[in-house]
Amino acid sequence: MKDLFIYLRDPENIPRVTVDSVTGIIIADYAHSSSDHDLSRDAIRKAVNVIHACGRKAVVKTDRLFSEGEMAELHEYLEYLQQIGTDAIIYTDLGIKMILDEEIFTMKGIYAPETLLTDYYDINVLRNDGFDGCVISKDIPLGDVYEIINECPDYCYLRIHGPILIAYSRRRYISSYLEKKNTYLDSYYLQEESRQERLPIIEKECGSWLYDACLQSLSEVNRLLDTPVRGFIIDNVYMDDEYTMKTADLYDAVMNEEISSDEAVMTLKSFDSDIRYTDINDLRETQLDKESQ
């Protein structure tokens, strides 16, 4: 059975996930992840227990880069996650891999550097090097994704749904521009001056994250199910848990062939008409991809 992990902000919602295809719940705190939502350590511990009681894996996002001054606290946080029975973390910083290699850690690590895993040569190097798993970059053409999955069987996770991160910075863009140091978490957008689309942006104390449209893979998920992909991730950043749970239900229904993918896409769009989507089939080949064919 393939994994399907979904991200939930609020632990109260964990028991409300009923579909069988969801094998794990991703949670995150504010300080160690891209999340705009905070969970105390105690809330994380309780959430892990509830996730386990529901028969699912507890996965914690630590998808940030960490500066030198944060490393000691990060180490201690990872020890805590291990101690409370976290099954796996999703991480971006290779410094975390060095920490997980220490003998005391048995918790799994899924490496997710966003833009950097774009070929199967690199992913096989990671596999041979003892990385427990990895998340393929979500901005490469689908043909490349299939090649990677087939060349690295039962190893790769794929983000099939969620906002596409297009820039991550240590700079605090909005605070700098407005000359007002603050956090800017909810409903901030950039719009390039000659275009219509708005790009969601989040700013926290540790930096800024800029997103494009929300990726959706409803028309492709069944074909992906037939590949040796290890698992799928339905991620979220700024939509609420209701949206995520309804989305997970839709994928489950498509995977069980209860509804067609076309019908599912229409339903998805009815959840919130303001959300702009990119179909995984429409991830564009860059000019360079076209030239190299």
Added chain:
Amino acid sequence: MRTELLAPAGDLERLKVAVMYGADAVYFGGKQFSLRARASNFTLDDIKEAVSFAHEHGSKVYVTVNIIPHNSDFAGLEDYLMKLQEYGVDAIICASQAIGSICKKVAPALEVHISTQQTTINSSAVNYWQSRGADRIVLGREVTYDEMLEIMKKVTLPVEVFIHGGMCANYSGRCTISNVLTNRDANRGGCAQSCRWNYHLWHEDELLDRKECMMSLGSKDMCTIDYIQKLLEAQVCSMKIEGRMKTAYYIASIVKGYRLLIDSYYNNGMISEEDLKKAGYYMTLASNRDTFNGFYPGVPDREGQLYNFITTASQSFIANVRSYDEQTEEAVIEVRNHFEVNDELVIMNPNGDDVRFMVERMLDENGNEVEIANKPMQLLKIKVPVRVDEYTFIHK
């Protein structure tokens, strides 16, 4: 250990200029596997000549193989790396662990330097790369000076840092704005620098644009002459100048400025105020962009951002030397910007102080006297007060 000054080169001419003006090492990309697709980049024959020239002058050569590769990009890689080794290249700079591993296997004489595209910003990540066989780490430009010192206390892998030039606003390698807005692949050499474009800022349906400028993510360029002594004291192994797409004149003036500071430190144990002032002058010769100290003083706020981005061309570069006749003490120069007889010009000497002189007479290729030099690329013969080598730059 002396800290190396590492300069960029977009083509052979710029490589020679960088070496002549004092770079201890130069880096450039080949026609494949390298970012900066719009830089001229080197053919294999160019690489052979580059290595030969640089090594003759005591400088090292690093070749960037720093794309974030897709599956199809690996074709021909092994042969390419073996050629680099055969030609005597000293190191590759790469961002892909697979490329580094392949290099260690097929071209073990090449050092593997891990590119800033990997955004290595803590000691644990540095140690990761060392444990995987890297020979050098290029730290992410997001590291503050104090953080760099802490990192260096905890690692033994040689550390290279950026000191000058353009700077990604986002963590290098973790930005695909260019892919999304222009269909150009940022991590494979096609970055359109979309971060520098103008953006409206919205909160829900409220427009938050400021009157004086629109929002931009773009960064000011780095210029860190005030930090060079500290970086030398910290014993970083290499200080890198960004700019493979910059002009030869830019390379010459920036390399000369930093060379001056490094020599000042090693000769006197500290950098004098006078040398700092001189270096500051060289920084301004070819560059018209706003600069800041990068992240060294701390994570920048507004002072590190570039709003209302405009680039203007410098007019100070007058000509460069193509040849010199010792008997007549005349140089053949290639004209780049307007000047006239009786103008005072400056020879930017690669190996010493600048020399001021008055243009007394100019002759064109047919021996005709010329009063005004205003045809770019025209060759003119002028008398100069000191011996000058090919590629020496003359400015106002």
